[in-house]
Amino acid sequence: MPEITITDTDQRRAREQVLDVREDFEITDGVIPDAIHIPMGELNTRLGEIDRARPVIVICRSGNRSTRVADALTGAGFTADTMAGGMIAWQRAGLPVT
Numbered sequence: 600m601p602e603i604t605i606t607d608t609d610q611r612r613a614r615e616q617v618l619d620v621r622e623d624f625e626i627t628d629g630v631i632p633d634a635i636h637i638p639m640g641e642l643n644t645r646l647g648e649i650d651r652a653r654p655v656i657v658i659c660r661s662g663n664r665s666t667r668v669a670d671a672l673t674g675a676g677f678t679a680d681t682m683a684g685g686m687i688a689w690q691r692a693g694l695p696v697t
Contacts, residue, residue, distance in 0.1 A: 601680045601681075602662075602666070602680065602681050602683045603656065603680045603681070603682055603683065604682075604683055605682060605683070605684060605688050605689050605692055607682075608631075608656050608658070608689075609694055612631060612633070612634075614653075615653055615654040615655065615656055616635060616649060616650060616653050616654070616655045616656065617631050617633065617634040617635065617655075617656050617658060618634065618635050618637060618649065618655050618656065618657045618658070618668070619631065619634045619635065619636045619637075619658050619659070619686075620637060620638060620639040620642065620657060620659050620664050620665060620668050621636075621638065621639075621658075621664075621686070622638050622639075622640075623638060625660055625686075628686070628690070628696075629686070629690065629696030629697060630696060630697055631658065631686075631689065631694075631695070631696065632695055632696070632697050634658070635648060635649065637649075639659070639664050639667075639668055642668060642671070646675065649672075649677065651676060651677055654677075654678040654679070654680070655669070655672055655677055655678065655679040656679075656680050656681075656682055657669040657679055657680070657681050658681070658682045658685055658686060658689070659685050659686070660685045660686055660687060661684065661685040661686075661687050662681060662683055662684055662685040662688075663685075665681040665682060665685060666681045668681075669681040
């Protein structure tokens with residue numbers, strides 16, 4: 600599972616799916632526009648919300664959970680990358696959030 604930069608994520612997010620796996624209380628700080636929010640613990644029951652035909656960029660707070668989720672998605676037949684540094688790095692870079 601490849602790890603991509605926040606710059607790569609920003610460039611690719613319009614054509615790929617961004618999957619935010621943080622918990623509900625964590626997203627109050629903001630999410631990447633148009634990201635799909637599915638907490639990591641709910642992923643198995645909500646896989647149908649993710650389009651298998653489009654690559655997925657998985658994000659979390661710092662990059663740890665997203666790595667595990669991207670590995671699991673790859674094992675389930677998805678094309679998945681993780682964003683290095685997570686939302687901490689995204690927000691530090693001043694990139695957009697909603």
